[in-house]
Amino acid sequence: MRILVLGGDGYLGWPTALHLSRRGHDVAVADNFCRRGYDFEMGVDSLVPIASLQRRVRVWEEVSSRRVEVFVGDLTDAEFVRHMTAGFAPEAVVHFAEQRSAPYSMIDRGHCVYTQVNNVVGTLNLLYAIAETDPAIHLVKLGTMGEYGTPNIDIEEGFIEITHKGRTDLLPYPKSPGSFYHLSKVHDSHNIAFACRIWGLRSTDLNQGVVYGQETDETTMHPELATRFDYDAVFGTVLNRFCVQAVVGHPLTVYGKGGQTRGMLDIRDTLACVELALLNPPAGGEYRVFNQFTESFSVAQMAAMVKDAYPGEVDIEHVVDPRVEKEEHYYRAAHTKLLDLGLVPHLLEPATIRSLLAVVDRHRARVDRSAIAPTVQWRQTASTLRAPSESRRGS
Amino acid sequence: MRILVLGGDGYLGWPTALHLSRRGHDVAVADNFCRRGYDFEMGVDSLVPIASLQRRVRVWEEVSSRRVEVFVGDLTDAEFVRHMTAGFAPEAVVHFAEQRSAPYSMIDRGHCVYTQVNNVVGTLNLLYAIAETDPAIHLVKLGTMGEYGTPNIDIEEGFIEITHKGRTDLLPYPKSPGSFYHLSKVHDSHNIAFACRIWGLRSTDLNQGVVYGQETDETTMHPELATRFDYDAVFGTVLNRFCVQAVVGHPLTVYGKGGQTRGMLDIRDTLACVELALLNPPAGGEYRVFNQFTESFSVAQMAAMVKDAYPGEVDIEHVVDPRVEKEEHYYRAAHTKLLDLGLVPHLLEPATIRSLLAVVDRHRARVDRSAIAPTVQWRQTASTLRAPSESRRGS
Numbered sequence: 179m180r181i182l183v184l185g186g187d188g189y190l191g192w193p194t195a196l197h198l199s200r201r202g203h204d205v206a207v208a209d210n211f212c213r214r215g216y217d218f219e220m221g222v223d224s225l226v227p228i229a230s231l232q233r234r235v236r237v238w239e240e241v242s243s244r245r246v247e248v249f250v251g252d253l254t255d256a257e258f259v260r261h262m263t264a265g266f267a268p269e270a271v272v273h274f275a276e277q278r279s280a281p282y283s284m285i286d287r288g289h290c291v292y293t294q295v296n297n298v299v300g301t302l303n304l305l306y307a308i309a310e311t312d313p314a315i316h317l318v319k320l321g322t323m324g325e326y327g328t329p330n331i332d333i334e335e336g337f338i339e340i341t342h343k344g345r346t347d348l349l350p351y352p353k354s355p356g357s358f359y360h361l362s363k364v365h366d367s368h369n370i371a372f373a374c375r376i377w378g379l380r381s382t383d384l385n386q387g388v389v390y391g392q393e394t395d396e397t398t399m400h401p402e403l404a405t406r407f408d409y410d411a412v413f414g415t416v417l418n419r420f421c422v423q424a425v426v427g428h429p430l431t432v433y434g435k436g437g438q439t440r441g442m443l444d445i446r447d448t449l450a451c452v453e454l455a456l457l458n459p460p461a462g463g464e465y466r467v468f469n470q471f472t473e474s475f476s477v478a479q480m481a482a483m484v485k486d487a488y489p490g491e492v493d494i495e496h497v498v499d500p501r502v503e504k505e506e507h508y509y510r511a512a513h514t515k516l517l518d519l520g521l522v523p524h525l526l527e528p529a530t531i532r533s534l535l536a537v538v539d540r541h542r543a544r545v546d547r548s549a550i551a552p553t554v555q556w557r558q559t560a561s562t563l564r565a566p567s568e569s570r571r572g573s
Numbered sequence: 574m575r576i577l578v579l580g581g582d583g584y585l586g587w588p589t590a591l592h593l594s595r596r597g598h599d600v601a602v603a604d605n606f607c608r609r610g611y612d613f614e615m616g617v618d619s620l621v622p623i624a625s626l627q628r629r630v631r632v633w634e635e636v637s638s639r640r641v642e643v644f645v646g647d648l649t650d651a652e653f654v655r656h657m658t659a660g661f662a663p664e665a666v667v668h669f670a671e672q673r674s675a676p677y678s679m680i681d682r683g684h685c686v687y688t689q690v691n692n693v694v695g696t697l698n699l700l701y702a703i704a705e706t707d708p709a710i711h712l713v714k715l716g717t718m719g720e721y722g723t724p725n726i727d728i729e730e731g732f733i734e735i736t737h738k739g740r741t742d743l744l745p746y747p748k749s750p751g752s753f754y755h756l757s758k759v760h761d762s763h764n765i766a767f768a769c770r771i772w773g774l775r776s777t778d779l780n781q782g783v784v785y786g787q788e789t790d791e792t793t794m795h796p797e798l799a800t801r802f803d804y805d806a807v808f809g810t811v812l813n814r815f816c817v818q819a820v821v822g823h824p825l826t827v828y829g830k831g832g833q834t835r836g837m838l839d840i841r842d843t844l845a846c847v848e849l850a851l852l853n854p855p856a857g858g859e860y861r862v863f864n865q866f867t868e869s870f871s872v873a874q875m876a877a878m879v880k881d882a883y884p885g886e887v888d889i890e891h892v893v894d895p896r897v898e899k900e901e902h903y904y905r906a907a908h909t910k911l912l913d914l915g916l917v918p919h920l921l922e923p924a925t926i927r928s929l930l931a932v933v934d935r936h937r938a939r940v941d942r943s944a945i946a947p948t949v950q951w952r953q954t955a956s957t958l959r960a961p962s963e964s965r966r967g968s
Contacts, residue, residue: 287698287701302753303686342733352744352747354766368750
């Protein structure tokens with residue numbers, strides 16, 4: 179299958195591209211390197227060093243004898259999107275190419291507007307390019323479980339059958355997202371569903387949980403194939419951050435009570451889920467939603483699991499929650515559609531956490547402790563980012 | 574009350590500003606005149622001639638001895654929004670300042686992206702300006718009944734109580750809008766609800782039906798106070814268009830079967846509803862939704878009503894529906910909240926239609942028949958607009 183991976187230089191886009199390439203697909207990647215730019219803006223860096231995209235692609239060709247074509251450009255540039263889509267003529271597009279940090283979108287007005295315009299316009303340009311190139315192209319779009327928020331009823335996969343005043347309809351599941359970033363994904367979902375309806379496009383919206391892990395079967399084939407690992411307060415995901423805190427002897431910082439519960443998945447399952455969606459496309463005109471996670475944990479549970487798995491001393495500290503969110507709530511979300519397609523999950527076991535801790539330990543000299551404390555406050559319209567640290571301080 | 578009316582030069586913004594001014598409020602209006610620009614782009618014009626905003630405001634001061642302050646600027650310019658909001662220090666902002674035509678948003682990619690960016694970014698800038706100036710400012714935002722689409726269950730006012738697998742929650746009503754314009758309003762609704770939640774703002778989202786009529790108690794006080802009247806295929810609303818077609822002897826063009834049913838209201842009720850919302854503000858932190866319409870009619874019913882009210886011969890013609898929509902469907906939508914606040918509706922009676930027909934008859938020499946046929950096709954990604962007519966042709 180010819181597959182175009184957008185955001186192919188990112189944390190998940192890169193290993194997804196490698197995985198699909200190794201599985202025999204013809205893969206191209208596109209990126210505008212904004213993710214590397216955010217690092218400069220924040221004064222932080224991936225814990226694991228990453229090679230340039232051009233270098234990575236060359237190494238992959240040496241290691242696997244497989245070529246990955248590279249497009250450099252921005253999805254908000256409609257001409258670029260149209261030329262790339264028509265030129266590569268993909269059968270499917272996997273779309274990771276969005277600003278994906280909730281705190282980043284909440285820094286201030288400029289970052290909020292940037293996030294929504296970047297994400298919404300990029301996806302609109304892509305929908306038009308697909309409709310004009312070949313409406314049969316399958317769009318696999320990365321959404322987020324955060325689109326749903328934390329309702330007091332079970333979360334279903336994209337749609338819910340509602341019986342109301344004696345009548346019944348299957349309607350889009352109501353959305354209550356918790357940041358301007360999550361809102362941008364809700365906007366995308368509505369736009370994509372509409373494009374499928376009017377132009378007969380086919381799309382799978384992967385409402386993904388929080389991803390943990392850094393190593394995949396392909397990225398471990400050569401050190402320069404590594405994907406990034408973020409632990410800072412703006413781009414780091416919670417389990418990765420806890421592992422860094424454990425290794426450097428910093429208390430695990432739980433926001434608020436820690437009852438916030440989220441769907442989680444292993445990075446290797448992201449790759450498997452994307453491939454399952456690609457190999458089992460929806461019919462023309464169909465917009466479908468898969469909830470892409472394997473287990474749910476509260477933040478406090480995750481902290482306890484890291485504490486248990488780490489051989490040394492670990493403290494857990496509750497800090498004031500910088501977000502506006504329920505700190506204790508009901509959470510039960512369906513996630514059977516990918517299992518039905520054959521997903522065999524990697525569950526979060528002590529061995530998984532220990533392998534994550536080992537990754538962190540190898541790079542502990544690169545940890546910048548000053549990047550970990552939250553700076554972005556949801557209740558304020560503008561937050562001051564930390565001053566750049568004078569030097570990296572390992573422990 | 575100090576009230577800032579955004580989009581105060583438009584079809585509804587202008588008469589709303591006059592109405593609030595006459596009722597004793599201190600009113601300022603803001604506009605960037607994009608609506609007049611769309612006329613140039615489409616080669617069409619309001620059936621009723623309209624004076625410049627500066628002229629209108631001077632005439633209003635002569636007629637009423639009341640001043641209306643004018644701000645000229647664009648809501649996507651954050652500095653303008655911030656300075657205006659801080660400078661005028663309103664107690665409430667009425668926000669009409671969005672691109673409001675579904676066909677315009679569906680012309681092509683550029684018009685789609687323009688509509689969503691213009692509407693979403695303008696509203697985001699406004700939310701930030703309110704939060705930073707005074708979170709107590711009441712934002713009265715014009716949404717649309719089109720946000721809901723045409724579900725097979727009753728439409729409620731913004732929220733619906735869902736009982737699912739033995740649990741119950743009150744959640745945002747699921748949205749299935751039918752154009753990129755309607756989608757922009759759905760995006761706004763989600764963004765506004767979130768801003769109320771995190772910053773304690775207060776907002777009323779008026780999900781308005783299709784407005785008909787052109788005369789209000791204030792606009793009829795002087796010919797130069799008139800508001801616009803659109804009948805063209807891109808900006809004209811359906812009842813206004815039918816009245817023009819009847820007067821010029823053109824068949825009333827019903828799209829498809831004509832079973833498309835929509836909530837409707839008289840322009841005078843728009844003014845009354847906005848004032849009721851202003852006089853009865855929500856609590857701080859509350860995001861509420863009023864369905865702002867008074868009656869529901871199908872397109873075919875409206876055509877029949879115009880045919881009945883017009884003294885001459887009227888043909889009704891069914892044309893291929895340029896939109897993607899259900900041509901027959903269930904439609905029942907709640908609209909009690911404004912009635913509970915005291916709204917006394919102007920219902921659509923033969924006398925109402927005859928007064929509309931009289932407005933059209935006075936300006937029949939200005940009708941451009943070539944502007945009426947639909948040009949924008951939902952199923953295409955790009956539509957060719959009609960060539961500008963060589964001259965206006967009355968009948």
